[in-house]
Amino acid sequence: MFKVSNQAKFAFRDKDNLTKDADLRQQLFQQILLRYAYLTNLPDLPFVLRKLCSTLVAYFSQPTSEWRLPVRGVLAAIFEHGSAEQSQHVTQYGTSDVAVLLPPMETITYQQLRGILWLSLSLVEDVPRSDPKSIEGYDGVIHLPARH
Numbered sequence: 059m060f061k062v063s064n065q066a067k068f069a070f071r072d073k074d075n076l077t078k079d080a081d082l083r084q085q086l087f088q089q090i091l092l093r094y095a096y097l098t099n100l101p102d103l104p105f106v107l108r109k110l111c112s113t114l115v116a117y118f119s120q121p122t123s124e125w126r127l128p129v130r131g132v133l134a135a136i137f138e139h140g141s142a143e144q145s146q147h148v149t150q151y152g153t154s155d156v157a158v159l160l161p162p163m164e165t166i167t168y169q170q171l172r173g174i175l176w177l178s179l180s181l182v183e184d185v186p187r188s189d190p191k192s193i194e195g196y197d198g199v200i201h202l203p204a205r206h
Contacts, residue, residue: 080122087117087125095135098173107173108180115180130156132177136170137162 094110097103118128125131134153137144144162151158 083122090114090117091132091135092139094132094173095139098136098170099140099167101169104172108176111173111176111180112184114177115184118181119185128181129174129178130159133159133174136173140167140170141165 090110090113094107094114097107097110114128114132117123118125130153134148137148137159139145140162143165147162148158153159
């Protein structure tokens with residue numbers, strides 16, 4: 059059986075310099091978030107959405123990520139690209155306060171709700187499996203079970 063050392067695994071990991079370039083990371087993240095929001099508003103794309111959702115959760119789980127509130131960020135992006143009423147509300151009032159997102163929730167569609175629930179499920183399933191150092195400082199944002 060062929061065995062790859064840990065050192066060899068990490069040698070191939072960062073060939074795109076994302077860990078060194080914060081602007082490039084931010085641009086990539088914004089594009090993934092935009093595509094997720096756009097596709098969430100379309101019917102019948104569950105496989106693609108689940109893959110993008112996993113990518114967003116992986117980004118959130120990275121120690122270099124500055125993204126602290128993933129559910130709020132995705133919800134805001136979904137509403138920005140949702141109905142005209144949702145988009146206008148988010149554009150007019152911004153997203154700095156989570157209470158601003160409550161009125162658009164009155165008109166949330168099945169596809170939008172599904173996208174948020176998938177993200178939430180992925181966060182619950184995948185983040186606790188991450189490296190503990192990558193989730194330090196999230197007390198009060200995500201309630202994680204105690205590790206033994």
